[in-house]
Amino acid sequence: MVSLSKSIFKAYDIRGIIDKTLDAGIARKIGHAFGLAAVARGEKSVVIGRDGRLSGPALAAALAEGLQSAGVDVIDLGVVATPMVYFGTNVLETKSGIMVTGSHNPPDYNGFKMVLAGEAIYGDAITGLYESIGRDEGKVAAQPGAYRTHDIRAAYLERIIGDVKVARPIKIAVDCGNGVAGAFAGDLYRGMGCEVIELFCEVDGNFPNHHPDPAHPENLQDLIRCLQETDAEIGLAFDGDGDRLGLVTKDGQIIYPDRQMMLFAAEVLSRNPGEQILYDVKCTRHLAPYIEKAGGKPLMYKTGHSLVKAKLKETGAPLGGEMSGHIFFKDRWYGFDDGLYAGARMLEILTKEQDPSALLNALPQSDSTPELHLHLNEGENFALMDKLRSDATFPGNRQIITIDGLRVEYEDGFGLARSSNTTPVIVMRFEAETPAALARIQGQFRDVILAAKPDAELPF
Template sequence: MTSPRHALPAPEIFKAYDIRGIVDTVLTPDAVRAIGHALGSEAVARGQAAIAVGRDGRLSGPALAGALADGIRAAGVDVIDIGCVPTPLTYFAAHHLGCDSCVSVTGSHNPPDYNGLKMVLGGQTLYGAMIQDLRHRIADDDLVRAAAPGALRSADVAGAYLDRVAGDVKLARPMKIVIDCGNGVAGGIAPALFRRLGCELVELFCEVDGTFPNHHPDPSKPENLQDVIRALRDTDAELGLAFDGDGDRLGVVTKDGEIIYPDRQLMLFAEDVLSRVPGGEIIFDVKCTRKLAPWIRERGGKPTMWNTGHALVKAKLKETGAPLAGEMSGHMFFKERWFGFDDGLYAGARLLEILSARTDANAALKDLPDSVSTPELNLKMNEGEPFELVGRLKQTARFDDAQEVITLDGVRVEYADGFGLARPSNTTPVVVLRFEADDAEALARIQADFRRAIESVWPGLTLPF
């Protein structure tokens, strides 16, 4: 019997880099089943026979992963269920199991009532038009209806993942560290991984709990690192690592409580990788510090600024063959010695490998070049307005004393003593702003220049700086 047409899922869940929405409001099992059927149909078109499916620790995960598997199998594509694992283990499964395709059912660092899908087909991360194409398949009923459903089987890849990382990463000395998993899915494997590497652990919130009862699992926000800072103060641990809700992003805190943001982490990673890959290209997104490119050049590397977004960075990594890439959000992509996907756990392991060879890990981190800077600031607007505002800035705004205006992804204005950035988020209706300067006076001047420019193209906004 031919299965009936699917109801069209809500258009707003089809985001730039993934599918995401509020569970049982717009992201329903029926919607995910329809998306699974479209994804399975696209897999058939690409000659893909099987898709690995993993899920994070959210309460809605089992039902949505089951609906996804039903949809994929309706197209005659096999599903390999790898259970409740971090997103990087789902990516790893695509390599390890030889299927080259996977889906992680994850809400990442979003609130507990969200969930979503991060999708890879034939080694390609789906983003942009490829995600919209799934919606068009459902709308047009352009779906493969197989005579018999694809097979469903289970696989456990955690042991193989631990073996692979522990076989690759070697610490020069034992280290005592704090790890904070924020009750995200990384808690199910991070303690075992870092013990395998020879670490003594102070564990914070490593019990997987999809209600996130302690703090939000987003290490890019300083308020979510306060427990790590306290644990470093109260114990003899020398470093703190924190992971986001699905384990693909890393946060780092020094012994004395300083947060080492990802663009400075990338300095250490670049120095290490370039010692083995002379002249290698290092990719970073537009939100990163202006001190990163000179650091890479001084070590013989080729710095490449690129668009923000894990899928976009992965595509650039594949295109260029670069050995390393990183984003200000905390996604790190190692192609040298690894597979090129973003993995907060592996990034943490590589960081420990570097720091274990130093007598003072705290000093090694604090000695990295730094500036006066703001965290990401969000200007909330209505849907569609952030793109319009940034478009107006590109067309008509004038910036005093600007040395260069970069319009790769939003508007990044380089000054002699700092930079300012305004870019529309691809995931939420906000303009992301970030500022950096050599001193507080320069920072204030650059912010004033941006305030004037924004007010000239869109008066009346309440700016977050």
Template sequence: MQLAPEIFKAYDIRGIIDKTLTPEVARAIGHALGSEAVARGQQTIAVGRDGRLSGPALAGALAEGICAAGVDVIDVGCVPTPLSYFAAFHLGTDSCVSVTGSHNPPDYNGFKMVLGGQTLFGELIQDLRRRIEEGDLAHGTGSVRKADIVGDYLDRVVGDVKLARPMKIVIDCGNGVAGAIAPELFRRLGCEVTELFCEVDGHFPNHHPDPSKPENLQDVVRALAETDAELGLAFDGDGDRLGVVTKDGEIIYPDRQLMLFAEDVLSRVPGGQIIYDVKCTRNLAHWIRERGGEPVMWNTGHALVKAKLKETGAPLAGEMSGHMFFKERWYGFDDGLYTGARLLEILSARPDANAALKALPDAVSTPELNIKMNEGEPFELVRRLREQAAFDGAQEVITIDGVRVEYADGFGLARPSNTTPVVVLRFEADSQEAITRIQGAFRQAIEAVWPGAQLPF
């Protein structure tokens, strides 16, 4: 069959409904995934789906394909991605698929996949494509059964997280699948909840479910101003990422959230490693060391961070995009709902949640800036930067994922996105003047290796 190669991404499979991703393609992917499960000695895969309109048809076709390889399916229904991950632990399958388009537009959908406790990424995803194209498939007759894990998940979180006092919060689910669970979870934790857009609706009629974009948090900002709620939480389309807003409307970006979590975890795991991706603030390393931890900078990408977490045994990891991974007291997968619960546990022990959040170290920084390019070009541009560019006055050039140049008063980053053909840029410094200087150094370096690049700064 004809497969669109571009749907096989670095961390997942993702395509446009009825164009590059059809039920027929989903069935073929299921057959390949089931065949890989057989090769790894896995007998059962849990399958969940987010609230997208295309979810039931794709999940059904995927399950048919998995069964055609002789592997059984446990259908956990319409649940946030973290509950699909939870199912792999709770039901003892070690393997799961979340049928999700995450925060992409409504006409997208895709698959996040775990086999035998390993998140599939990179070559492992390309291997599925190869199996389909070469007909390298197992054959058998698997069965499908349903399981409701929502109650068990809620019990598990409520059994783990204890608030020191009741809190009043705003939650915005952006009509994503987190809306089916978040209101009940936070009420059971002892919160008074103001709900925004918690009805699951795959059209996403109110705003895009992506809390990493400030424009998608404005409804939370307004609700905090108009009510006596002390904190706002926002979730992405499939519930694995969290956005946080203070009472006075300041967005607390995930790298600053990670400071609070690191301080808390290190109080119980002295000397623990804390993993964070190359996009995070340089204030993190100092903060972690001051609290007796070991900072570990790593590649961006939820699958890559999970692999590093497994390799190191670190108790905590986080990404600038909003994925948080708690291994201490939890399972090590990214879960926006559980992250929100842990945040409230910490803040409920402080007399003023707003003040506690605003006291976290901050710096002048840019949002993510993108250089739009053709397929393949971002990797080539960054390769040239790595090999040819000179950054005068730099203290260190870090090349684990792109090029991150550290100065005494800030940093600049250029890395190729693994999901879209862009170079991602980010700048942070002690002052606006320092950011302008660092951007100038990057402009000079990029124009030297790629004349005519359309720079966004």
């Protein structure tokens, strides 16, 4: 039995290592605590699902037992993408759901993404579950909840195919990295009228081909090669649980999500003029002017899928997005992040063009880095960021934005350092108008980080 550790209760989900910080016993306790929270909010049932990880079946079964012991009925969707659980909370007789997923973490990780009474829970609400386990473990309902399975696949696919339309036939390549999106992506896009080349769409929790994380260029090389060697026009890639989208052009250019957001924003604003468009601190400086030019109001916010979802609900914005690939459509959809749906909406836009890659490659960009990670020991990332916020100076900066870490704006670029809320790393990103400016900005960040932590092994 693994003992309960507060360290798995992250800022916007629960994430642990199997048989070290997470096992069936912990899953049962989390289910019980969440069940009590659901009952307190007037919820009678909770929808659950799991991705393709090997630890998923045991964790999901224990989670269901915990929920039932709190008096909550369980609707088990089985193996699904995370957005299909979110979809379930919008179309079934409950607004609460838990997805058992390790997302893009290594195979020995797993965890839980949660929606409680229609709200993605984060921060104090997640800490509250930890506290509830210690306080309320013995509170078993007089009448345990029921358990049933439900196949949501057809309803989910039909909902998208019925609304999102391609303008012409197109051949695409789809790389699911053996994540759970592979069980649905091919059928979804074929249902929309696309011809689909499937790469690594067999769901396999060992991830034998490459890691299912399209935020990192090394995981997109197979897709780039496929586009070179076939007549597919465009490439879509998904993370391990299907809530994030990667995009590759015919000529092998990676279109990062902050540039994808430009096309999504312009399309959404054509029906929602003057509305706010939400994006996180990692996004390009070119996104805000693009949103303004399309008639919208740009709003920069913190990174984190639960945080962006909550802000989307608070502001009423029709669209939000993160550099990591979480895209949230409230326009024609439900406001949750869904990589499969975002892929469909992207194809709707691209098929209006005879040369989709030309449209994508013409989007504004500067010299930039992907996400760079400074790996640290557990908890060290937060301490280092505190030190940087109090001590670091950045000569020649135009503005320092502190809503999430440090985003330092210059006349010719920006640098960002922020603490990850899921793993003990500092996430960094840099963008500039010239390679020399990029090197200068990175140099400033290198200096302040090494001043605070001389043994830091920097990724640049």
